[in-house]
Amino acid sequence: MASTTAESPRQRVTSYDVARLAGVSQSAVSRCFKPGASVSRKMRARVMKAAEQLGYQPNAIARSLISGRSNTAAVVISSNTALYFPEILVGLNRNLAQRGVRALLFTLEQESDIDRLLDQVLQYQVDGMIVAARLSAPQIDAIERRAVPFVLYNRSFRDRQVNAVCCDQSEGERWLVDALIEAGHQRFGIISGPGDSSVSMERTEGALARLRELGAKHISVVEGDFGYHSGGTGLKKLRDRIGAHPDAVICANDTMALGCLDAARHEYGLAVPEDLSVVGFDGVGPARWTSYNLTTVRQPVSRMTEAAVSMILERVDNPQLQPEKRFFSGEMIPGNSARLAPAAAR
Amino acid sequence: MASTTAESPRQRVTSYDVARLAGVSQSAVSRCFKPGASVSRKMRARVMKAAEQLGYQPNAIARSLISGRSNTAAVVISSNTALYFPEILVGLNRNLAQRGVRALLFTLEQESDIDRLLDQVLQYQVDGMIVAARLSAPQIDAIERRAVPFVLYNRSFRDRQVNAVCCDQSEGERWLVDALIEAGHQRFGIISGPGDSSVSMERTEGALARLRELGAKHISVVEGDFGYHSGGTGLKKLRDRIGAHPDAVICANDTMALGCLDAARHEYGLAVPEDLSVVGFDGVGPARWTSYNLTTVRQPVSRMTEAAVSMILERVDNPQLQPEKRFFSGEMIPGNSARLAPAAAR
DNA sequence: TTGAAAGCGATACCAC
DNA sequence: GTGGTATCGCTTTCAA
Numbered sequence: 001m002a003s004t005t006a007e008s009p010r011q012r013v014t015s016y017d018v019a020r021l022a023g024v025s026q027s028a029v030s031r032c033f034k035p036g037a038s039v040s041r042k043m044r045a046r047v048m049k050a051a052e053q054l055g056y057q058p059n060a061i062a063r064s065l066i067s068g069r070s071n072t073a074a075v076v077i078s079s080n081t082a083l084y085f086p087e088i089l090v091g092l093n094r095n096l097a098q099r100g101v102r103a104l105l106f107t108l109e110q111e112s113d114i115d116r117l118l119d120q121v122l123q124y125q126v127d128g129m130i131v132a133a134r135l136s137a138p139q140i141d142a143i144e145r146r147a148v149p150f151v152l153y154n155r156s157f158r159d160r161q162v163n164a165v166c167c168d169q170s171e172g173e174r175w176l177v178d179a180l181i182e183a184g185h186q187r188f189g190i191i192s193g194p195g196d197s198s199v200s201m202e203r204t205e206g207a208l209a210r211l212r213e214l215g216a217k218h219i220s221v222v223e224g225d226f227g228y229h230s231g232g233t234g235l236k237k238l239r240d241r242i243g244a245h246p247d248a249v250i251c252a253n254d255t256m257a258l259g260c261l262d263a264a265r266h267e268y269g270l271a272v273p274e275d276l277s278v279v280g281f282d283g284v285g286p287a288r289w290t291s292y293n294l295t296t297v298r299q300p301v302s303r304m305t306e307a308a309v310s311m312i313l314e315r316v317d318n319p320q321l322q323p324e325k326r327f328f329s330g331e332m333i334p335g336n337s338a339r340l341a342p343a344a345a346r
Numbered sequence: 347m348a349s350t351t352a353e354s355p356r357q358r359v360t361s362y363d364v365a366r367l368a369g370v371s372q373s374a375v376s377r378c379f380k381p382g383a384s385v386s387r388k389m390r391a392r393v394m395k396a397a398e399q400l401g402y403q404p405n406a407i408a409r410s411l412i413s414g415r416s417n418t419a420a421v422v423i424s425s426n427t428a429l430y431f432p433e434i435l436v437g438l439n440r441n442l443a444q445r446g447v448r449a450l451l452f453t454l455e456q457e458s459d460i461d462r463l464l465d466q467v468l469q470y471q472v473d474g475m476i477v478a479a480r481l482s483a484p485q486i487d488a489i490e491r492r493a494v495p496f497v498l499y500n501r502s503f504r505d506r507q508v509n510a511v512c513c514d515q516s517e518g519e520r521w522l523v524d525a526l527i528e529a530g531h532q533r534f535g536i537i538s539g540p541g542d543s544s545v546s547m548e549r550t551e552g553a554l555a556r557l558r559e560l561g562a563k564h565i566s567v568v569e570g571d572f573g574y575h576s577g578g579t580g581l582k583k584l585r586d587r588i589g590a591h592p593d594a595v596i597c598a599n600d601t602m603a604l605g606c607l608d609a610a611r612h613e614y615g616l617a618v619p620e621d622l623s624v625v626g627f628d629g630v631g632p633a634r635w636t637s638y639n640l641t642t643v644r645q646p647v648s649r650m651t652e653a654a655v656s657m658i659l660e661r662v663d664n665p666q667l668q669p670e671k672r673f674f675s676g677e678m679i680p681g682n683s684a685r686l687a688p689a690a691a692r
Numbered sequence: 693t694t695g696a697a698a699g700c701g702a703t704a705c706c707a708c
Numbered sequence: 709g710t711g712g713t714a715t716c717g718c719t720t721t722c723a724a
Contacts, residue, residue, distance in 0.1 A: 014717055025695045030719060040693060055491055060469040061416060062717035064407045066700045072450070072470075079436050083631075086432040090425050093453050102470065103451045104418070107439050123406040124418075124448065145401055228635060262636035285429075289574060290608035291637045360701055371711045376703060384709060408701035412716045 013056045022050035033058050064125065073312060074121045074129040076106045076114065077153075078197075080226050081132055084255045085284055088153070091305030092130055099313055101127065108133055112196045115139070122146050128312040131155075134198045149315035151308050154299075155198045161323040163315070165308040169199065169281070170206035172297035172330040173250070176279045177210040179295075179334070180248045182341040185277060187218040189246035191234035191256050193226045200226070200252045203281055207250045220246070224256045231259025232267065239268075245276055248338065254280035254287040254296055261292060261337055277338035283331070295338040297330035304328055359402045368396035379404050410471065419658060420467045420475040422452045422460065423499075424543075426572050427478055430601045431630055434499070437651030438476055445659055447473065454479055458542045461485070468492050474658040477501075480544045495661035497654050500645075501544045507669040509661070511654040515545065515627070516552035518643035518676040519596070522625045523556040525641075525680070526594045528687040531623060533564040535592035537580035537602050539572045546572070546598045549627055553596045566592070570602045577605025578613065585614075591622055594684065600626035600633045600642055607638060607683055623684035629677070641684040643676035650674055 015029040022029070024047060031037040032047040039047075050056075064070040075092055082089050093103045104126055106117055111133045118139055121129060129143070132153040140162060143150050151163040180188075190207055193200025204221065211219055222237040224230030231251060239245050245268065251257035257280030264270040264278065272278055273295075280287060283298025307326050315321050334340055361375040368375070370393060377383040378393040385393075396402075410416040421438055428435050439449045450470055452463055457479045464485055467475060475489070478499040486508060489496050497509040526534075536553055539546025550567065557565055568583040570576030577597060585591050591614065597603035603626030610616040610624065618624060619641075626633060629644025653672050661667050680686055 012717085016717080026717090027695060027697095027719085028693090030717095031694090034719080038693065043693080055488070057465055057469050059411075059471060059717055061407055061410045061471045062700090063719070064700090065405075065411055065702085065717080066719045068700080070407060075451075079440070082436050083432050086429050086435075089432075089435075090428050090453060093451050094425070094455075097453070102466075105421075105439050105449045105451045107436060107443070109440075119403055120448075123403050125405060125407045142401070146403075228631060258635065266636045285574060286632050289604065290612045358701090362701080372701090373703085373711060373713095374709090376701095377710085380703080386709060389709080405701055408716090409703070410716090411701080411718090412703045414716080 012059075013054045015056070015058070017054055018047060018050045018056045021054060022046045030058075069127055069316070070125045071100060072102045072104050072124065072126050074106055074124070074126040075103045075132075076108065076117065076121065076129060077132040078108045078111050080194075080197075082107055084226055084253065085282055085301075087284075087301045088132065088305060091301050092153075092309060095306050095309035099309065101309075101313065110196060111194070111198075118142060122148060127316045130308050130312060134196065147319065149312055149319065151311045151315075153304070153308055155202075156325060162325075163311050163323050164325045165304050165311065166325070166327050167299040167304065167330050168327045169202040169330075170209070172281060172332070173203055173206035174210045175297060175330075175332045176250060176281075176295070177207055177214065179332075179340045180250075180277060180279070180338065181211075181214050181216065183277075183339045184341075185247040185339070186216070187242060187244070187246040187248075188216055188220070189235070189238035189242070189249040190219065190221040191224045191231060191238070191249060191251045191260065192221060193224060193252040193256075195223065197226070203252045218242070218246075224252065226253050226255060228255050228259040231256035231261070232263030235260045235263050235268070245270060248277040248279070251278065251280045254282040254284045254294060256280065257294055257296065257337070258286060258292055261294070272337055273339045277340075279338050281330075283333060287333075287335070293335040293337060294333075295335040295340065296333050298333050299330055300328050358405075359400045361402070361404070363400055364393060364396045364402045367400060368392045376404075415473055415662070416471045417446060418448045418450050418470065418472050419655075420452055420470070420472040421449045421478075422454065422463065422467065422475060423478040424454045424457050426540075426543075428453055430572055430599065431628055431647075433630075433647045434478065434651060437647050438499075438655060441652050441655035445655065447655075447659065456542060457540070457544075464488060468494060473662045476654050476658060480542065493665065495658055495665065497657045497661075499650070499654050501548075502671060508671075509657050509669050510671045511650050511657065512671070512673050513645040513650065513676050514673045515548040516555070518627060518678070519549055519552035520556045521643060521676075521678045522596060522627075522641070523553055523560065525678075525686045526596075526623060526625070526684065527557075527560050527562065529623075529685045530687075531593040531685070532562070533588060533590070533592040533594075534562055534566070535581070535584035535588070535595040536565065536567040537570045537577060537584070537595060537597045537606065538567060539570060539598040539602075541569065543572070549598045564588070564592075570598065572599050572601060574601050574605035577602035577607070578609030581606045581609045581614070591616060594623040594625070597624065597626045600628040600630045600640060602626065603640055603642065603683070604632060604638055607640065618683055619685045623686075625684050627676075629679060633679075633681070639681040639683060640679075641681040641686065642679050644679050645676055646674050 129150040192204040280296040287294040475496040538550040626642040633640040
């Protein structure tokens with residue numbers, strides 16, 4: 001194993017090494033590795049041969065320093081989201097990679113942890129950031145001052161022009177509520193997500209607003225944490241509060257809805273959807289599994305991640321572009337975890 | 347919105363700007379941002395004030411170039427793993443972040459896609475790499491030549507000294523097989539993962555070896571893709587091949603096991619575990635959900651990710667360290683998706 | 693088309 | 709403790 005050190009007396013192979021071996025200037029080597037440069041066939045061949053021989057790869061760090069572009073983008077996302085809906089992270093990274101940009105990953109234990117992170121993100125000179133966490137106005141100011149393009153994923157900012165890609169949460173909740181009301185449900189329970197999650201807030205508020213609009217009288221809201229277990233404990237809290245089980249439970253995400261559904265069936269012996277309707281939001285994989293077949297609204301993740309990446313990269317090339325907000329409608333998926341009026345299956 | 351450009355005539359604030367404003371040398375500014383440097387209180391105060399005023403943050407790219415450390419590590423992982431077992435990615439990133447290192451994310455559509463990626467990874471001058479994909483011997487050579495510390499996650503390399511953190515797949519499969527045999531199962535089905543996954547191979551081989559060792563006569567193996575649906579189609583293939591349903595199905599991961607379980611119950615009307623036993627591997631979240639309660643072997647993810655990160659960072663500081671392989675035992679989780687002899691519940 | 697030389701923005705080493 | 713200066717490895721004018 002000592003051979004590895006013996007084999008390579010020089011740790012890093014630079015363009016100077018290649019130039020020396022090929023008998024050309026260092027600038028020539030640089031040009032050979034630049035896509036649209038003007039180099040003679042002969043020169044290119046010699047350089048490439050030398051490079052191969054030495055195992056030369058251009059140093060991306062040095063390139064970034066001079067060119068002012070790092071070809072990296074920060075992806076800031078809560079651990080919860082990464083765990084319960086990994087499709088987003090995978091989708092963002094896939095789209096970035098396809099366009100030659102690497103993702104620098106920042107996960108947050110709490111959505112509010114972003115305060116400490118922002119400085120770090122900017123130190124790394126990322127070309128752009130995709131942020132799936134709640135930013136405050138001063139934080140947005142800070143980013144804009146540094147002139148780093150950013151796009152918010154699934155959160156927007158009222159009274160402020162920022163780039164954002166969102167699933168229309170209110171619309172989705174409206175569909176769900178409409179369908180539930182139409183089917184005659186009366187006592188509603190809502191299990192929200194953690195208090196510092198804006199996605200949870202939008203969904204919960206959206207559902208509440210529509211319920212009130214349609215004249216629902218009995219509504220209880222309890223707080224969950226987006227995790228499976230909090231679906232079950234949420235249902236318990238609702239039963240305790242109401243003194244009976246609600247007719248329908250609206251959960252701020254699918255994972256909680258599945259926990260709620262399991263608790264209803266296996267813990268309380270309720271028939272779903274006959275005794276109790278359960279709906280979620282997201283369209284995660286398990287929601288479609290045969291044991292659940294959850295009624296939910298699916299986020300169009302691949303279109304949304306594609307949009308987020310496009311928006312960010314457009315703005316790297318052209319910082320003058322106006323901020324843009326893109327809203328995507330979800331897709332109502334009428335599973336059989338909720339009693340719905342036939343017409344509601346849109 | 348035009349105000350943002352007007353506010354910041356100079357895009358980047360450098361240490362020279364801070365030095366000028368504070369009336370000190372540029373080196374002084376640099377020192378103030380270096381943890382253990384010797385700076386007078388007075389100087390530090392002045393510099394920090396100026397830095398704050400200008401919104402200065404040291405440029406990590408420039409720092410990396412001179413210091414030879416980028417404070418980034420590459421995490422190479424298949425999309426499948428990221429989707430079906432996000433705990434690994436989240437765990438790795440959490441541990442890296444705690445120690446001041448950022449993860450540069452590389453996801454692979456196919457485990458074998460790594461060929462094209464390796465050069466890219468190295469260009470970014472990562473301090474180390476954590477690789478959850480199968481590497482070939484020449485690829486390992488290439489990395490070692492570049493003197494970048496790396497650690498394999500859940501794969502090892504026979505006949506070769508490399509750093510690796512592994513869950514002992516064979517041991518886990520042995521536990522499962524022992525328990526199934528002891529409970530009297532006779533006809534076995536195995537649903538493997540994709541052909542290019544080494545994790546799948548180790549698990550499948552491990553189970554097969556033990557089954558043969560214990561004299562099992564009837565064993566069929568079909569290939570899946572680690573996804574939920576391939577659990578169901580795998581079961582179908584097994585039934586077709588055997589002409590009846592097997593007594594027990596051993597799946598190369600939990601997600602397929604859950605698909606298999608659902609198909610058995612809801613598609614074929616089989617009682618699980620009375621008619622059919624199903625076991626998986628990993629210990630993903632849904633395996634513990636009430637609807638499933640899967641018999642499986644849990645990977646100790648948090649210990650493993652912690653180990654992987656420690657190993658890599660130790661070797662960044664001290665490249666001379668000998669390669670090390672760390673095997674972690676899984677934890678047998680006797681759910682009720684399989685009939686097991688009472689004693690087998692270890 | 694090619695080569696020489698000037699940076700990019702830090703750190704590190706050296707005198708003082 | 710502080711300031712000057714070389715340096716990291718590349719891209720990018722600018723002449724030739």
